[in-house]
Amino acid sequence: MSRAGRRAERLVHAADARLPVLEGGPLLRKAFPDHWSFLLGELALYSLLVLIVTGVWLTLFFQPEMREVVYAGPYAPLRGVRMSAAFDSTLHISFDVRGGLLLRQTHHWAALVFVAAIGVHMLRIFFTGAFRRPRELNWAIGITLFVVSLAEGFAGYSLPDDLLSGTGLRIAQGIMLSIPVVGTYVAFFVFGGQYPAHDIVTRLYPVHILLLPGALIALVAVHLILVVHLKHTQWRGRGRTRRNAVGKPFFPQFTASSGGLAVAATGLLVLLSGLAQVNPVWKYGPYRPDQASTGSQPDWYVGFLEGALRLVPPWETNVAGHTLMWNVLLPAIVLPGLLFTVLYAYPFVEQRLTGEWRTERHLCDRPRERPVRTGLGVAGTVFYGVLLLAGGNDVIAQTFRISVNALTWVLRVALIAAPVLAFLVTRWLCRALMAAETERLAEGVPTGEIRQSVTGGYETDHVPVAAFRPGAPRRPLTGARTGTPSRTPRAPEHPDR
Template sequence: MAREERSEARPAGERLADAVDRRLPLYDGGGTLLRKAFPDHWSFLLGELALYSLIVLVLTGVWLTLFFQPEMREVVYDGTYLPLRGVRMSAAFDSTLRISFDVRGGLLVRQAHHWAALVFVGAIGLHMLRIFFTGAFRRPREMNWVIGVTLLVLALAEGFAGYSLPDDLLSGTGLRIAQGIMLSLPVVGTYVSFFFFGGEFPGHVIVPRLYSVHVLLVPGVLIALVTVHLILVFYLKHTHWRGPGRTNRNAVGKPLFPQFMASSGGLSFMVAGLLFVLGALAQINPVWLFGPYRPEQVSTGSQPDWYVGFLEGALRLMPAWETVVAGHTIMWNVLLPAVVLPGLLFLVLYAYPFVEQRVTGEWRQEHHLCDRPRERPVRTGLGAAAITFFAVLLLAGSNDIAALSFRISLNALTWIFRISLVAGPILAFLLTRRLCGSLLEAEQERLAKGVESGEVRQTVSGGYESDHLPVETFRPGAPRAPISPAAPAPGERTGTPDQGRHVPERRNR
């Protein structure tokens, strides 16, 4: 009787946790998981931006599916937007206009969905750059890098499919360009185009097909890969920056519950709030200004979303080269920039972790500490060259608007971009590698001479010199206080690399 009274006197949350633990491994499994250490450096939040943008995408996308009609049958618009009333258009474009003007909150949700897509792709790109420059793709995380590259490819495909669904003049122009890319494939191009569009362009099935891909196929694969990615992050543990108490055999940071979950949850609300603020205040993709798609029309100054701008720029910079082989016309001006270039790009991304580890001889070692970019001059230089290459192509994708805005010759600007596309990455690589070398030299000098203590003494010859202290004994605010190499920062939690699983001690094999 007394035991029952003591049980009833316990808090309801504790009794609920005990009840759950009798049915599920709450304390044994969940306890270890909740104590897992996560680094709290801002650079590790880029992946979370992508995750929370994806959640907003899914939620707003589910809402939009309730009102969108993925049909290409022709209707006459009789909705609220007067300039298009009486115009013949597809049911897909008609429903897009009704979502924007007739459904309460429709325009807000549609624009927030579009902004979330842009942020999602951008966050994936920045997250992968952080992983690349810090070397977090090395063993044992090569497969997580491969999954990340696949997520980037799927995000681009998902963005293109969603961008094409409204069937407005801008998205229709993008589909026409996609058909041209398909036709550039030697021998099989015509068959690929007929299969994709279900006949002659534009056909009557492309929007329903893209709708199935956009709301079912690609999101399912995306969510599955994100889940696997997060499982591997928990299993392999996070990398972390060098510092006191941080080694290749532990993890230092905030415990998952409650500190990390609180900060991460706050970030999720901030991301969602910012995306809806952008959806409310920053107009994006105003399809009513473009009008319905007509094959004989092209929108002036049309630009794709930024993440495919590099393809647009490559198409504009490529000279008009064509070759006839055995009666087949090979359109090099489309095949090279739109098929070969992105294919090589993603092939390099997939292969880079394995190639670098083989070249450097580190393929047998496990790495859990992040590199500073200056410590890897060649890798950092290659990254800077790739960013420069992408930036030039992105700018070239709007060469007509730039020429008109700055009142310069379009041909001259095109040649400037062509030269920059070759010379820019080379200069970026050389300058970045030299800068990394200079920073390393300065650091070595600092390690050799020590850190200025702030005290000045007079020499025997009558001059003055600054007093220096060894770097390992210097701490800002307390110059002579030694730092324990095994002590974590205040408020941080340490854990072994293999929290939640028992494995023998790691050795470099």
């Protein structure tokens, strides 16, 4: 053994004498899947780490105060303008602190990527059926993580007290007021008085840097513990069963590849922050209740709420002296409540309907194998996409010079018709792909060689799928006459068809 090796061995034994280093053998040998689709959860984790590091740095300079000050910084267009201390400190971070704008934009981009990575990760779990027994709890934790990340993003987005974030807070206050009976009390409590009040930023600050991050870290920790305890799901393949896990050992292969992903993700976020401007608050100016930013668009993850608010007609009714604002209550409270209730309940409903709740499932489904589930997932994605487009209907109408009212009606129709059409087309495609695979398995792969039979017809040679290799010798399996329709075996029926 070399001198460096002996030193490393002594270091490990010295650490093991004080910490249970070598006792983690089973964990160090734990197999992690190496398919790219399993890296989406890691991308969310590393985006969260970037958020924590940059967020801690930003707290050293941000002042969550609503006292009025006069700006005297280097940005000339706002010099002499009255604004809150929160907005003034945001400008100070952006223009006066060395590297401040880079880190502030890195924090913002990391938040966008974090929510996106969670969303795509949950889609992967949904389409592959990785939410089934015994992982229903982990699915619920993932949905909760997504909800908390939405709240965390909105809270951080609202802290600078610029005209754009203030417009978002004004919409949030209107949503609170739409709650029957208690709406006015909820809005008064959250804002600390009659709108606009002066406590909202001061109250959002501890929620953003303490309560919600603590909840996120706790949920991620529980999620990872359950992943280790239950082991990863995996794609079907040779040597992979419900009782084993095939992949890279945690150390050193997975640790090296995952560490490389962490470095690459961090580097790309910093590069993106240096090249792509995001949330230029100095262009919006400080918030004033009598103004609204033109073409204001929220971050993408709350864009579906904005779109829902724009699509619902102005319906209002009076019940027992109380005004029910259905145009706000339905899209902003009822719709998200129903959406996340369905997501929480889906694993249990599907397993009951398919009879799979009695057995554990550790192998992933291909989306085409579950036409109904895949169709529902695509329909939900299309529904979300229509709402997201509706959130920017004014910008789209202005860009393409079309009527915003006509576009709104088109999106209203699309919100109902597009998901249904997407479900039917997706289910048909999945069934067609499965039928084609079944036919290929039954008849083999055509070799491209055609011969004439003794009766004068023509036949094509086939080889078994497992034996087909490009360039390998091909031994005929069956002959199929051209012009004669062949019988296609039906694909095996799945319980959800």
